[in-house]
Amino acid sequence: MKIAIMGAMLEEVEPFLELAEHEPLLKFFKKHSDTFYGGNTYHEAKYKGLDIVLGYSKIGKVNAGLTAATMIEKFGAEKLLFTGVAGAVNPSLKVGDLIAATQLCQHDLDITAFGHPHGYVPEGKVYVEPSRELLHIARKVAEEKGIPLKGGIIATGDQFIADPVRKEWIGKTFDADALEMEGAAVAVVCDALNVPFFILRSISDAADSDATFDFDEFLKHSSQVSSSFILAMLEEIADDQAQ
Ligand code: ADE
Numbered sequence: 339m340k341i342a343i344m345g346a347m348l349e350e351v352e353p354f355l356e357l358a359e360h361e362p363l364l365k366f367f368k369k370h371s372d373t374f375y376g377g378n379t380y381h382e383a384k385y386k387g388l389d390i391v392l393g394y395s396k397i398g399k400v401n402a403g404l405t406a407a408t409m410i411e412k413f414g415a416e417k418l419l420f421t422g423v424a425g426a427v428n429p430s431l432k433v434g435d436l437i438a439a440t441q442l443c444q445h446d447l448d449i450t451a452f453g454h455p456h457g458y459v460p461e462g463k464v465y466v467e468p469s470r471e472l473l474h475i476a477r478k479v480a481e482e483k484g485i486p487l488k489g490g491i492i493a494t495g496d497q498f499i500a501d502p503v504r505k506e507w508i509g510k511t512f513d514a515d516a517l518e519m520e521g522a523a524v525a526v527v528c529d530a531l532n533v534p535f536f537i538l539r540s541i542s543d544a545a546d547s548d549a550t551f552d553f554d555e556f557l558k559h560s561s562q563v564s565s566s567f568i569l570a571m572l573e574e575i576a577d578d579q580a581q
Pocket of ligand 1: 423424425497498499500517518519542543544545546549553
């Protein structure tokens with residue numbers, strides 16, 4: 339089974355790369371090899387019997403779509419796990435909290451001029467849903483390890499939101515709990531190509547007037563929180579496969 343581990347920024351996947359350099363994980367990460375393709379580096383590794391392709395796309399929906407499609411079409415990924423950070427919309431979400439997307443939408447996709455709802459284009463859908471099986475594995479891991487994991491709607495757009503008015507609009511229009519800049523693009527690609535996917539984010543900021551400061555401050559920590567959880571999911575998937 340080949341699994342893609344994807345982030346948008348180097349910082350978001352760096353915990354995996356650091357682990358791969360580290361002695362204990364080298365036991366599991368074997369056959370380490372790198373490929374530069376389409377402007378991004380893809381790392382292939384073996385982890386507990388799973389084939390892994392790991393990489394980051396660069397920020398934004400187009401970059402994310404390219405990387406997700408490349409991981410699937412060129413590297414043969416059969417499942418995709420996304421790890422990274424997000425801005426909180428739901429006030430119950432605080433810095434470091436984990437949110438798994440139950441639905442994803444594009445808050446900046448707008449042909450309302452033609453009478454369509456926000457986030458909709460013909461032959462598409464406003465909300466794309468991740469794999470139920472992967473969500474189930476995530477809930478199991480969270481329960482077993484006692485890690486609080488929330489589920490919710492993630493809204494994606496090609497904008498860093500640092501504005502309470504825009505944030506409130508996204509929350510109201512899409513019933514969104516968190517926002518970021520790649521998840522829905524990955525979701526659309528995986529959905530179209532029938533590849534089960536899972537989008538995990540750890541909160542780095544509240545998408546408000548402090549967002550740029552908070553993002554810089556908490557990017558590393560929140561990336562670590564998200565990566566650790568994805569690693570635990572990989573272990574669960576590997577154990578399931580071994581049985
Ligand atoms: N990712 C993390 N925080 C974000 C924000 N405030 N806006 C967009 N993407 C983000």
